Amino acid sequence: MSHEDSNGLPNTTETAAASIPEPVARGPLDLTLLRTFLAVHRAGSFTGAARVLGLSQPTVTTQIRALEHRLGRALFERLPRGVAATPIADDLAIRVAEPLDALAEVAERDRFGADTPAEPVHLAGPAEVLCVRVLPVLAPLIERGVLLRITTGLTDDLLPSLRAGRYDLVLSTGRPRGRALVAVPLMDEEFVLVAAPRWAERIGPDRVAAEGPAALRGVPLVSYAEDLPIARRYWRHVFGTRLTERAAITVPDLRGVLTAVVAGAGLTVLPRYLCAAELASGALVPLLTPEDPPINTGFLVRRAGTADHPHLTLVHDHLVRAARTW
Numbered sequence: 001m002s003h004e005d006s007n008g009l010p011n012t013t014e015t016a017a018a019s020i021p022e023p024v025a026r027g028p029l030d031l032t033l034l035r036t037f038l039a040v041h042r043a044g045s046f047t048g049a050a051r052v053l054g055l056s057q058p059t060v061t062t063q064i065r066a067l068e069h070r071l072g073r074a075l076f077e078r079l080p081r082g083v084a085a086t087p088i089a090d091d092l093a094i095r096v097a098e099p100l101d102a103l104a105e106v107a108e109r110d111r112f113g114a115d116t117p118a119e120p121v122h123l124a125g126p127a128e129v130l131c132v133r134v135l136p137v138l139a140p141l142i143e144r145g146v147l148l149r150i151t152t153g154l155t156d157d158l159l160p161s162l163r164a165g166r167y168d169l170v171l172s173t174g175r176p177r178g179r180a181l182v183a184v185p186l187m188d189e190e191f192v193l194v195a196a197p198r199w200a201e202r203i204g205p206d207r208v209a210a211e212g213p214a215a216l217r218g219v220p221l222v223s224y225a226e227d228l229p230i231a232r233r234y235w236r237h238v239f240g241t242r243l244t245e246r247a248a249i250t251v252p253d254l255r256g257v258l259t260a261v262v263a264g265a266g267l268t269v270l271p272r273y274l275c276a277a278e279l280a281s282g283a284l285v286p287l288l289t290p291e292d293p294p295i296n297t298g299f300l301v302r303r304a305g306t307a308d309h310p311h312l313t314l315v316h317d318h319l320v321r322a323a324r325t326w
Contacts, residue, residue: 125171
């Protein structure tokens with residue numbers, strides 16, 4: 001029975017075969033097959049990979065099936081839109097991405113000439129995670145000739161610009177909808193209710209666990225924005241109630257919120273990664289340790305089915321690998 005892929009094209013093989021035969025005799029893997037595999041893994045569909053590679057979809061399908069037969073393993077499973085990589089495919093992508101990208105970089109340099117300026121990679125996302133997590137990880141790539149152009153902003157503003165081609169990659173606080181963008185989970189943020197020691201002592205130990213929000217009355221609230229987006233979510237998730245307080249201080253940068261609370265301005269809710277050092281040193285104190293803290297997954301998003309230069313792919317995959325330790 002014929003199926004259609006995410007772009008409405010007939011497709012009978014955008015899924016792993018029901019029964020993958022035993023692997024064929026061992027030998028070097030064909031670099032063409034690996035290159036096609038990596039394009040499918042990154043695009044999330046055979047059709048998207050075909051566009052990137054300048055091949056027909058049947059050719060991509062044939063090459064993926066040949067690689068699956070060569071390995072004796074299924075690499076992709078069909079989804080309502082596109083395909084999902086199997087754990088075998090994820091492991092293979094990690095092993096082949098860097099050497100294949102290095103070869104592509106050499107090929108591009110030979111094609112355009114050594115003196116051809118590299119295209120910058122335009123990366124956008126929340127200022128805090130870019131500065132605290134992302135830039136330290138990407139800094140070593142500058143010696144390899146990577147050029148970065150960083151823009152900070154909110155997900156709702158950045159994703160339309162990514163679709164329009166203004167950015168190459170966006171760090172998103174949620175998974176985007178639609179087929180135009182491809183997202184991979186990058187990191188989980190656990191949110192923590194914190195205050196400086198003097199406020200924690202004034203509130204008293206274990207009072208928040210016993211009394212809930214009532215124990216926090218009279219403590220100034222420091223927030224990222226006037227509508228208290230992170231704190232409201234914490235109140236709803238942990239306390240099961242609506243937050244009605246008004247912020248004493250708003251700072252549109254969580255690093256500023258952190259600084260104000262460490263200085264004794266009041267309490268706030270922060271991602272644990274951002275205040276881990278202050279929690280370890282005692283500069284901040286957790287006011288509650290819930291069994292089920294609020295967690296938000298951040299995604300690394302790129303446009304689907306677009307030809308991209310080696311440095312964009314290098315930045316993307318370097319971030320995905322590094323985020324495994326975050």
